[in-house]
Amino acid sequence: MTPLRILLIDDNPGDRALAIRALQPAFPSLQVIEIFDQGSLNRAIQAKTFDVVVTDFQIRWTTGIDVLLAVKERDPNIPVIMFTDTGTEEIAVEAMKLGLNDYILKRADRYTRLPGAVIRAIDDAKTHAELDYYRNIRFDDLQKVLSTIEEISSQLLQDQSRPASDQTDLQQIHDQARQATQLLQALIELPTE
Template identity: 50%
Template sequence: MLHILVIDDNPTDRLLVKRELDRQFSQLQITEIFDDRLFGEALNRGGFHLVITDYQLRWTNGLDVLKTIKASYPECPIVMFTNTGNEEIAVEAMKSGLDDYIIKSPKHYVRLCVTVRAVLDRVAAWERVARLENQLHSLLEHLNVGVFRATSEGQLLESNQAFLRLFDASNLADVQGIYLQKLFVQPLDSGESRSQNIEITFPLPDGRVKWIRFTQYLYSAEGESTIEGLVEDITELKQAELALREFNETLEERVRERTAELEEVNAQLESFTYSVSHDLRAPLRGISFFAEMLLKDKASELEATAQDYLYRIKDAASLMNSW
C-alpha cells in the first residue's frame, strides 16, 4: 500500500490534496500532518513512501521539513506544494534534495498527482538501478576477477577487493608501482577508445610465480579519458598448458622410441624370414631333382598313379621354391 504524508496546516488544502490523490491511486494511505507533534510522531513511526508539504506552516517552514525528513530518510521523495514560496526557495529546496516544486492553485491540483506518480516512478527506477549496481558489485567481489579504474596517466583511482587480493596488497598504493611498471600502457593521444590484452608473471614472496592476464580499456567521454581494466589470475591455466606441452614432448619421444623398436623387430623378422627361406630351398631343390630323375629313369616301370604322385611332388616343390 502506498503511504503518503500530507503536511499542511490548512484543512481545506489537505482535503483537496486527499481528494485528488484518492482519484489517482488505489490502495492509498494518507497521513495528515498539521502540527509539530504529529510531524514528530510520523518521523518516529516511518513507513511512508512520499511526502507532500506546504512551505508556509504555523510551526515551521517547508525547507526545515525537507531537511528534517532527509536527515532521517534520505531516500524518501518529497514534493513541495505551496503558494507562498518563490524561485529562490525552490532553488534552495532542490539543492537540499527536493524532488519537485509545484505552485498551489486550483489548476495545479491535477498536476500534483501527475508529479507524484512521476516522482514515484523515478524513485522506483533509481531503486532498480541501485539493486543492479549492488548485485554487480557483489558479483565482482565474489568472482576472482580484479576490476579497476585509473587515469589516462596511469594513476589508480579505485578497484574491487579481488584486484587487491591478486597482488596480495591491502590498498591501491601497494599496487601502483606494479601497475605502472608492468601493466600500464600509455594511451594514444587521439583519445580514441581501444583495448589491450597482455599476460605477465608476478613473483610472490614465497618464490612462486603467479601468471596474470590483464585487459585494459581506454574510455573517453566529454574530453576526459580514463582506463578501465580487468585482471585475472591464470596461473592454473598456465600450469595446465605447461603440463600438456611437457606431456606432448614426452609422448613424441615415446613414439620415436617405439618406432625405432618396431623397425628393429621388423629387421629381425625379415632376417629370420630370409634365413628360413634359404634353409628350406636346398631340400626343396633336392625333392624336385629326385622326383624329376624318377620320372625320367623309372617312369616306364611305375604305374600311372605313382607317376601322378611324382608329378605332384615335383610341381609342389617347384612352386614352394619360387616363393
C-alpha cells in the same frame, strides 16, 4: 494492490482536503496521514510508515525546507513534493538542490498536477532504488575479483623460485589490484545523489 501512503503536511485543513480530493481519483487505495503539528511530524518521520511526502512551504510551526531535510535525513529515498502558495523561485531552486522531487504552486488550476507529480516521484524513487541495487551488485562482483587477484598474486610473490622479472610483474599486479580495491571502496562510499 498495496495502498499508497502519503504524509500530507499542511496547517490549513481546507488545503489538506483539496489535496486529498485531487489525489483520491488517481490512487483508489490512498492512505493519507495528515500532519498539522511538529509532534505528529516527528513521530511520523520516526515511524516512516509513508511512501511519499506532500508538504506546504510555509507552515505555522516549520517550513517545507525543514520538512524536506528531516525526511531526507531519515531516508534519502523517500520522495518529497512541495505544494505551496507561499514559496518563491529561489525556495524552489534551493529545495530541488536539497533533494525535492517536485514543486507545484498551490492554485485552483494546479491541484490536478498533484497526482502526476506523486506518480513521477514514486517512479523516480523506484528507479533510483533499482539502480542502487544493481550498482551494489556490480561493485560487490568487482570487489571479489580484485580480492582474488590480490590474493593469488600475493601467494605467487611468496614463491621465490620465480625469476626476478616475474616477481616484478607480480608485484605490479598485486599493487594495482590493491589500488583498484581502494578506489572502488572510495566509489562505494560516495553519495549516490
